[in-house]
Amino acid sequence: MSEREQIEFGKQALEHLPVEKAPDAIWASIERALDQKAAPGRARFSRWGWALAAAALAALTGLVYWTIAHPGGWIETDAHTRRTIEVGQIGSVEVEPGTRVRVVADRPNEHRLDLAHGEIRAKISAPPKLFFVDTAAGTAVDLGCEYTLTDDDLGRGMLTVTRGWVSFQWKGLESLVPAGASCRTHPRIGPGIPYFDDAPDGFKQAVENFVLGQDRGSALNAMLAQARVRDTLTLWHLLQRVEASDRERVYDRMAALSPPPDGVSRERALALDPEALKLWKDDLAWKW
Amino acid sequence: MIRSLVLLAVFAAAVAAHPGAFTFVIGNAVASQDFQFKSAAFALRTEGCADPAKPQITATAEGLVNGTRRSIPVKVMPSHRPGVYAVVQNWPDGGAWVVSLRGTCGDKSAGAIVPFGPQGMVRESAQFYARPATNAEVDAALKALASVK
Numbered sequence: 001m002s003e004r005e006q007i008e009f010g011k012q013a014l015e016h017l018p019v020e021k022a023p024d025a026i027w028a029s030i031e032r033a034l035d036q037k038a039a040p041g042r043a044r045f046s047r048w049g050w051a052l053a054a055a056a057l058a059a060l061t062g063l064v065y066w067t068i069a070h071p072g073g074w075i076e077t078d079a080h081t082r083r084t085i086e087v088g089q090i091g092s093v094e095v096e097p098g099t100r101v102r103v104v105a106d107r108p109n110e111h112r113l114d115l116a117h118g119e120i121r122a123k124i125s126a127p128p129k130l131f132f133v134d135t136a137a138g139t140a141v142d143l144g145c146e147y148t149l150t151d152d153d154l155g156r157g158m159l160t161v162t163r164g165w166v167s168f169q170w171k172g173l174e175s176l177v178p179a180g181a182s183c184r185t186h187p188r189i190g191p192g193i194p195y196f197d198d199a200p201d202g203f204k205q206a207v208e209n210f211v212l213g214q215d216r217g218s219a220l221n222a223m224l225a226q227a228r229v230r231d232t233l234t235l236w237h238l239l240q241r242v243e244a245s246d247r248e249r250v251y252d253r254m255a256a257l258s259p260p261p262d263g264v265s266r267e268r269a270l271a272l273d274p275e276a277l278k279l280w281k282d283d284l285a286w287k288w
Numbered sequence: 289m290i291r292s293l294v295l296l297a298v299f300a301a302a303v304a305a306h307p308g309a310f311t312f313v314i315g316n317a318v319a320s321q322d323f324q325f326k327s328a329a330f331a332l333r334t335e336g337c338a339d340p341a342k343p344q345i346t347a348t349a350e351g352l353v354n355g356t357r358r359s360i361p362v363k364v365m366p367s368h369r370p371g372v373y374a375v376v377q378n379w380p381d382g383g384a385w386v387v388s389l390r391g392t393c394g395d396k397s398a399g400a401i402v403p404f405g406p407q408g409m410v411r412e413s414a415q416f417y418a419r420p421a422t423n424a425e426v427d428a429a430l431k432a433l434a435s436v437k
Contacts, residue, residue, distance in 0.1 A: 127323060144323020164326035165318060178318040179326070286315035286333075 074102045077118070087111045090126035104134065119150040128165075137185035138170030145179070155187030160197070175237060176281070178288055184208060193237045196230055196288070203227065207234060220246060224253045232258050232284045240272055258284055310336035310343075310396035311416055312389055316409070317374065322367040325374035329387070330402060330409045332364075333372045337393035345391045347375060352430040353383030362387060377404075384434040390420040401429045405436070 075095060077083055083095040085103065088111055095101055099118025105111065112132040113120070123146045124131045131142035136155030140147070145164030151157040159168055160182040168175045168183055170190030177183045183194035192211040195204050206222035209215060220242065227235055232254055239250045247270055254260075260269060261283040268276035313333050320331035334343045351358040364373045379385050389400040399420040403410045415421070415429065 125323070125326075144326055146326070163317070164323055165321075179316065180318075282321065285319045285321065286313055286331075288316060288318060 072102050072104060072114075074100055074116070076100045085113070087122075087124065087131055090130060091122065091124035093123075094121040096120065115149060115151050117151050117153050119148065121148050122146065135185065136187045138168055138173075138190045141167040141169060143167055147177075151185075155185075157185040159183045159185060159191075178233065178285065180288075181233060184211070186211070193234055193241065195234045199228070199231055199234070200226055203231065203234075210238070220249075224249060227253060227257060229257045229287050233288050236277070236281055236284060239269070240277070254280075258287055308336040309418060310334065310391070310393045310398045311418070312391060312398055312400045314400065314402055314409070314411065314414055316411075320367045320372050320374050321369060322372070322374065325365070325367060325376070327376065328374035329377040329404070331367070331372060331374050332389065332400075334391060334393065334398070336396070336398075337371075339393075343371075343391050343393045345373060345389065347387050347389050349377075349379035349385055349387050350426045350430060351379060351383050351385040352434050353380070357427075357430075358383075364389075384430050386426060386429050386433065388421050388426050401426060403429060403433050405433070 075083055075085070077095050077097050077099050079097050081097060085093040085095060085101075087093060088106065088108065090111065093101075093113065096119035099120065100116040101118065101120060102114050102116075103112075104114045109130065110132070111130060112134065114134045120133065122131065122133070122142065124142045124144065126142070126144065128143040129141055133140040133149055135149070135151045135157055137151070137157055140149055140159060143165035145161055145166050147159060147161040147163075147166050149157060149159050159166060159177055161177045161179050163179050165179075166177045168177065168185060168191035170185075173190045175183045175191035175194050177194045180198070181194045181196045184192040186192060189211065193207050195207050202222060203226040206219040206226070210219035210223065220238075223231075223234065223238065235250055235254045235257075239247060239254065242250055251266065251269055255266075260266075260280050264276045264280045264283075269280065311334070313335055315331045315333075317325055317328040317331055320328065325331065332345075334345070337343045345364045347362040347364050349358075349360040349362050351360070358379075360379050362375055362378060364375055366373050375387060385404045387402045387404070389398075389402065391398045397419050399417040401415045401421050403413045410433075413429075413433075415425070417425075421429075
């Protein structure tokens with residue numbers, strides 16, 4: 001690594017250093033040092049002040065070096081503290097109390113965190129797919145958004161999006177979550193099916209029951225019966241996750257709530273043609 | 289029988305005369321699929337204009353604040369998707385506000401009144417016209433909105 005690269009790397013690492021409140025005692029010593037400097041005949045003590053400052057600088061340099069040498073160091077907050085992680089030039093992440101998280105990658109084309117447990121609030125303003133958060137249940141991929149992501153010790157989590165879009169991915173399974181919607185995440189299952197936060201409670205419960213495999217038949221019936229136009233967000237995901245034998249029922253309900261646009265035939269939708277599904281999703285988004 | 293055929297012919301002619309009326313479609317900011325507009329007040333697109341790049345669209349925020357009418361020009365910003373635009377709020381939060389959209393595509397025109405409540409756009413109460421909304425229609429929408437607040 002060239003000197004220039006080392007300096008750049010150090011600069012990027014510095015951006016992730018948490019801002020700590022200086023202990024109150026330090027201000028007293030600084031004031032004393034200033035007084036000593038102002039008072040004639042106390043030059044000897046001033047030199048000691050400089051020596052202390054040099055030692056402090058050396059310690060800070062050591063800390064920076066440690067951070068550079070250990071970019072994957074964990075950031076932990078206790079029950080009463082919060083931290084802010086600056087995400088390059090594209091945004092920031094508030095680390096809520098009781099959280100354990102670390103920076104895994106910090107490059108212009110990839111900013112990645114690993115959330116072990118707790119809660120983070122991300123505020124990103126950048127083109128899609130530059131900011132990622134790994135959890136036990138999968139990866140939240142930023143598509144230009146603001147969101148809250150929680151994860152408990154067992155890997156169960158909740159993604160709630162307040163602006164833009166987030167994609168949550170796990171082993172080829174993907175949930176697209178727009179502003180105003182949430183999605184539960186589960187270890188060994190991945191992302192659940194997203195729903196709008198203003199959906200009826202019975203609808204949300206049916207979504208969860210379906211995802212967890214609890215009486216799927218009843219859950220499916222409840223979702224289809226209670227779905228509003230806006231809940232085509234949930235049905236669009238459901239179409240891709242039901243058994244083939246149930247797919248027509250989901251399609252018919254979606255088509256009744258919002259007829260598919262040109263280019264999306266029944267056959268293509270039932271065959272889960274990716275292009276047709278994207279076309280329909282983009283059209284449905286005008287009602288989400 | 290003849291009467292039915294005549295009615296059918298008239299209906300067909302009417303449909304042919306308006307092959308997809310020029311109109312606005314509105315949606316939440318996410319519909320723009322453009323990260324730059326994630327905080328937009330709403331997204332919009334047009335239908336019934338052969339060339340999506342052709343429509344001329346303008347907008348004003350019309351408000352009723354403490355009994356006083358206010359009017360603020362609003363910028364309609366194109367997204368990276370052809371024919372899709374976003375309106376970012378530049379009007380104050382207090383009072384009752386609607387956004388009046390006006391568009392033209394060749395000799396066709398369209399208008400819409402999009403009301404706003406405490407939670408943002410009230411899509412269900414939006415009104416669409418095959419012409420710009422009149423001042424009376426804007427005033428009526430504002431009064432209806434103010435009475436709800």
